[in-house]
Amino acid sequence: MGPGRMWHSDRVLEAVLLVGGQGTRLRPLTVTTPKPMLPVAGVPCTEHQIARAREAGVTRVILGTSYRPEVFSEYFGDGSRFGVELVYATEDVPLGTGGAIRHVASLLESGPDDPVLVFNGDVLSGHDIAGQVRGWRENEADVSIYLTRVEDPRAYGLVTTDPEGRVLQFLEKPATAEECVTDQINAGCYVFRRSVIDSIPIGRPVSVERETFPGLLAAGAMVIGFVDVGYWLDLGTPLAFVQGSRDLVTGKAPSPALPGPIGDFLVRPGAEVAVDAILRGGTFVGAGATVGSGAIVDGSSLFDGAMIAAGAHVKDSVIGSGAIVGSGAYLDGVVVGDGADVGPGNELTRGARVWPGVVLSDTSVRFSSDR
Ligand code: GTP
Numbered sequence: 001m002g003p004g005r006m007w008h009s010d011r012v013l014e015a016v017l018l019v020g021g022q023g024t025r026l027r028p029l030t031v032t033t034p035k036p037m038l039p040v041a042g043v044p045c046t047e048h049q050i051a052r053a054r055e056a057g058v059t060r061v062i063l064g065t066s067y068r069p070e071v072f073s074e075y076f077g078d079g080s081r082f083g084v085e086l087v088y089a090t091e092d093v094p095l096g097t098g099g100a101i102r103h104v105a106s107l108l109e110s111g112p113d114d115p116v117l118v119f120n121g122d123v124l125s126g127h128d129i130a131g132q133v134r135g136w137r138e139n140e141a142d143v144s145i146y147l148t149r150v151e152d153p154r155a156y157g158l159v160t161t162d163p164e165g166r167v168l169q170f171l172e173k174p175a176t177a178e179e180c181v182t183d184q185i186n187a188g189c190y191v192f193r194r195s196v197i198d199s200i201p202i203g204r205p206v207s208v209e210r211e212t213f214p215g216l217l218a219a220g221a222m223v224i225g226f227v228d229v230g231y232w233l234d235l236g237t238p239l240a241f242v243q244g245s246r247d248l249v250t251g252k253a254p255s256p257a258l259p260g261p262i263g264d265f266l267v268r269p270g271a272e273v274a275v276d277a278i279l280r281g282g283t284f285v286g287a288g289a290t291v292g293s294g295a296i297v298d299g300s301s302l303f304d305g306a307m308i309a310a311g312a313h314v315k316d317s318v319i320g321s322g323a324i325v326g327s328g329a330y331l332d333g334v335v336v337g338d339g340a341d342v343g344p345g346n347e348l349t350r351g352a353r354v355w356p357g358v359v360l361s362d363t364s365v366r367f368s369s370d371r
Helices: 003-010 045-055 069-076 096-103 129-138 194-198 208-218 238-250
Strands: 013-018 058-065 085-090 115-120 123-125 143-149 157-161 167-172 184-193 223-227 232-234 265-267 278-280 283-285 296-298 313-315 330-332
Touching (some): 013 096, 045 058, 045 129, 058 069, 058 096, 096 194, 115 129, 115 194, 123 184, 123 238, 129 143, 129 184, 129 223, 143 208, 157 223, 167 208, 167 223, 184 194, 184 223, 208 223, 232 238, 238 283, 265 278, 283 296
Parallel strands (some): 058 085, 143 223, 278 296, 296 313, 313 330
Antiparallel strands (some): 115 184, 143 184
16 A cells, blocks of 8 residues: 555544434424434434444544534533544534535545545444445545435435446435335435535535435536445334334344343343333333333333333333333333323323323323324
8 A cells, every 4th residue: 555545544534423403203202302312222323323433433523413402512522432523513504414514514624535424313324334435435436325225215215326336316205116216225324525515505405315416416426326235224213213222222233332232121220120020122221210010111212210100011112201101001102202191001002102291191092093
């Protein structure tokens, strides 16, 4: 390796995390906490991402915030506790994914031809980050887009590539089966040449998926796909969120930010679980949470201080901080906001969401939905 290349790889590798979204699909959890700060198996998604980026050689991270920026800075500070230098760029008004990337440009230290990693803040992935950066270098690309494959791509942005991996076309959220011309989707992690970031229009909302990437293709830029079919999950919806938590607890999703060993459940210190309660299916029990006698908690996530009373049955659900599930209640696929109280005997199933602080009196609700 010549001296020029040595110098290149010794440069600080910077990553930008886009964490400014409102997370509307995850309400009511995101009423109090931005989506990337919600604890997935007890650790914010942003922390999982920082740990993985660091493993791949990233030493400087810029958080592109907008919604509730103080929640990030209070937790992460200057990043030293997490082994990286952390810098914040806060938008006064949300600028969209592309606008947010442009907004952090003045804080980047990378040179014009250096790679800058960009992550969507709500993705859990096990993809080969260092390999993606390597591929970007080897192809002398302007942008590399991490692509994964899914069975039903309709909810995602489709990306077609030629046999050499060069991107041919972007198709956002196809409506019909005929439009699903590929199963490759944009998985939300990019490597940008720094100078490409500088070319995004400044001071107005820009969508990287709808405007920047198609514009680069039209201009003949070298945009490549990095296909990796390792673990990938977009934590955008309640069902996906609880799935991500389960996968981290059972070890299906890799994260250097979690304490080992992994198993069928993970109980944080300070939680109290009755000896005859059953925890299974990748359940997470946060600090100070309690699970009463005979309760069953299956594939669910209990945030700090949540309380599951005796004989309750909670399945595939998220129970917010300090929320209460009364004795004998049955919850399946439900989100209970922070501090809410689902009284004894209530029955809530798929799609039900209880807003923070709401109190449902005893056996008042039998709610079911197909959503
Ligand atoms: P929904 O409202 O449920 O769609 O979630 P969201 O607002 O997070 O939007 P989406 O999932 O499409 O966003 C993808 C990623 O980009 C997330 O990590 C968001 O935090 C981030 N993001 C979206 N819009 C903005 C923005 O305007 N500014 C910044 N800084 N980040 C954004």
